[in-house]
Amino acid sequence: MEKVDFIGNISTKQGFGEGLKIAGAHNPNVIALGSDITSSVGMDIFANAFPNRFYSLGIAEQNAVGIATGMALNGKIPIFSTYGVFAAMRTLDHIRISLCYNNVHVIIGGAHAGISVGPDGATHQALEDIAALRALPNITILSPCDATQTRLATIAAIEKLNGPVYIRFGREPMPNFTIDTQNFEIGKAQTLRQGNDICIIATGHLVWESILAAEELAKQGVSAMILNMHTIKPIDKNAIIEAAKQTGAIITAEEHQITGGLGSAVAEVIVKHHPTPMDFVGMPNSFGESGKALELMEKYGMNAQAIVQKALSIIKRK
Amino acid sequence: MNINELKHKAKEIRLDVIRSIHAAGSGHTGGSLGLADVFTALYFSILNHKPDQPNWPDRDRLILSIGHVVPVHYATLAHAGYFPKNELITLRKLGSRLQGHPGRDHGLPGLELSAGSLGQGLSVAIGMALIAKLDKKNWCTFCILGDGELQEGSVWEAAMSAAHYKLDNLIALVDRNKVQIDGDTESVMKLEPLKKKWESFGWHVLECDGNNMQEIVDSYTSAKKIKNKPIVIIAHTKMGAGVPEIEGNYQWHGKAPSDKDIENWKNNLK
Numbered sequence: 317m318e319k320v321d322f323i324g325n326i327s328t329k330q331g332f333g334e335g336l337k338i339a340g341a342h343n344p345n346v347i348a349l350g351s352d353i354t355s356s357v358g359m360d361i362f363a364n365a366f367p368n369r370f371y372s373l374g375i376a377e378q379n380a381v382g383i384a385t386g387m388a389l390n391g392k393i394p395i396f397s398t399y400g401v402f403a404a405m406r407t408l409d410h411i412r413i414s415l416c417y418n419n420v421h422v423i424i425g426g427a428h429a430g431i432s433v434g435p436d437g438a439t440h441q442a443l444e445d446i447a448a449l450r451a452l453p454n455i456t457i458l459s460p461c462d463a464t465q466t467r468l469a470t471i472a473a474i475e476k477l478n479g480p481v482y483i484r485f486g487r488e489p490m491p492n493f494t495i496d497t498q499n500f501e502i503g504k505a506q507t508l509r510q511g512n513d514i515c516i517i518a519t520g521h522l523v524w525e526s527i528l529a530a531e532e533l534a535k536q537g538v539s540a541m542i543l544n545m546h547t548i549k550p551i552d553k554n555a556i557i558e559a560a561k562q563t564g565a566i567i568t569a570e571e572h573q574i575t576g577g578l579g580s581a582v583a584e585v586i587v588k589h590h591p592t593p594m595d596f597v598g599m600p601n602s603f604g605e606s607g608k609a610l611e612l613m614e615k616y617g618m619n620a621q622a623i624v625q626k627a628l629s630i631i632k633r634k
Numbered sequence: 635m636n637i638n639e640l641k642h643k644a645k646e647i648r649l650d651v652i653r654s655i656h657a658a659g660s661g662h663t664g665g666s667l668g669l670a671d672v673f674t675a676l677y678f679s680i681l682n683h684k685p686d687q688p689n690w691p692d693r694d695r696l697i698l699s700i701g702h703v704v705p706v707h708y709a710t711l712a713h714a715g716y717f718p719k720n721e722l723i724t725l726r727k728l729g730s731r732l733q734g735h736p737g738r739d740h741g742l743p744g745l746e747l748s749a750g751s752l753g754q755g756l757s758v759a760i761g762m763a764l765i766a767k768l769d770k771k772n773w774c775t776f777c778i779l780g781d782g783e784l785q786e787g788s789v790w791e792a793a794m795s796a797a798h799y800k801l802d803n804l805i806a807l808v809d810r811n812k813v814q815i816d817g818d819t820e821s822v823m824k825l826e827p828l829k830k831k832w833e834s835f836g837w838h839v840l841e842c843d844g845n846n847m848q849e850i851v852d853s854y855t856s857a858k859k860i861k862n863k864p865i866v867i868i869a870h871t872k873m874g875a876g877v878p879e880i881e882g883n884y885q886w887h888g889k890a891p892s893d894k895d896i897e898n899w900k901n902n903l904k
């Protein structure tokens with residue numbers, strides 16, 4: 317079991333920026349491409365450390381993806397980051413052909429993921445980015461659970477992979493709880509808690525909500541297992557199948573549309589390998605709106621209470 | 635090669651373009667023929683490259699943004715010695731390295747980019763040119779764009795950034811054949827005044843007859859001397875150039891020649 321402890325609230329974009337800086341110090345081929353909101357995605361940490369390896373490209377995301385491709389084809393490891401809504405979706409065809417079909421090692425940082433973006437409202441809350449990208453061949457999709465893990469995921473994406481990578485992270489300072497920094501491996505889910513009655517498979521910030529939910533469920537006599545699915549693609553099939561066999565009930569939890577996200581990826585495995593009662597915590601086919609992060613998570617059913625409710629009802633179907 | 639030798643080579647390449655698209659039964663004949671002179675000039679006079687070492691680090695890079703005219707790229711690469719000419723008739727067939735639009739994943743030597751979705755190639759070329767500058771390398775990046783393609787907004791994002799970074803190691807060429815699938819570019823979506831557009835984006839603009847070998851070579855030669863600005867050559871070409879029966883006819887954008895066409899055209903090839 318991994319160590320879990322609450323350290324404090326930190327924004328995951330901070331982890332992204334720190335990861336870039338560390339990987340950039342290791343490797344002079346790491347290059348960052350800014351899309352005007354360099355500091356609000358955490359990239360300023362890299363840009364300040366390595367100004368000659370930072371390119372300002374303005375508000376032109378499609379061009380940034382193409383430029384990253386041309387750089388990667390010449391031995392560099394470019395990182396392009398902007399808000400997830402633009403990073404993943406305005407650029408989608410460019411990611412499909414220039415990045416994925418050419419299978420180049422480019423890291424896309426999708427910032428401001430999820431409803432917890434808050435007051436900016438629907439336009440800037442990335443809730444469809446996983447669905448949009450998950451269908452593309454060759455891409456790896458990472459959705460780390462907190463700032464520390466975002467740092468680890470960023471470094472691993474740069475140092476361990478060779479193809480296109482999308483890393484999703486949030487805006488608001490959120491609980492940082494990863495203590496064990498030795499055990500992060502892309503494609504390998506982490507068991508954060510053992511349990512026998514149900515497994516909560518969560519990603520991103522909702523991993524923390526799952527920990528809170530599991531504690532509440534324990535008070536009600538339900539023993540919940542937690543899997544931190546920090547890699548959405550390729551998904552850790554074995555961990556899902558084992559969890560389904562062990563607990564016989566699955567809840568997925570993500571700050572993303574239920575359609576096409578983590579839940580769908582898990583369901584594809586469950587349906588084929590070990591059909592099990594299952595439910596989904598995520599955005600219910602709706603756009604978001606302005607509000608505080610926690611208010612929105614409650615209104616749209618993406619918090620610990622929502623996980624507890626769905627868990628209790630799914631257990632009855634076992 | 636001197637100009638006469640280049641002209642002769644272009645004719646051979648045209649014949650192979652026609653043969654390969656005919657064998658495929660589908661493909662973009664008009665645009666491929668229109669660019670035969672440009673491709674011949676590039677691979678037999680302008681580009682610094684080594685066909686026996688396709689990944690030679692100091693080679694000039696050629697990015698074909700309009701992937702649909704790749705038959706002329708394939709024919710030129712084969713004539714330059716990148717792969718056997720008899721492979722050209724596998725174009726568009728299952729298992730072929732000659733995909734309908736360029737696909738590097740099939741392993742054909744000489745392709746820098748898998749491409750074909752319009753509006754993406756110039757950005758990739760800029761990424762390469764930026765790296766040549768960063769690493770202080772002398773190789774140049776060349777990019778071939780279509781005129782209809784310029785209707786894609788992302789081309790102008792790219793144009794803006796190339797001038798911002800003063801990429802004088804980037805030479806783009808626009809295949810200005812004035813036609814696209816729906817017809818005349820100026821009635822589908824007006825591009826003129828095209829030269830002014832590029833100039834206002836900060837580019838050095840050259841114009842030439844893209845089916846006149848001397849003018850093509852001269853344009854590229856003077857393009858290489860420009861400093862502090864990216865260069866674009868607006869090459870006025872004819873769709874189907876070299877085949878009098880179809881020259882300028884936009885209906886040949888995406889049509890393959892029949893057996894009868896081949897017979898009729900063979901002797902008239904210019």
Ligand SMILES: [Mg+2]
Nearest residue numbers: 781782813814
């Ligand atoms: Mg045209």
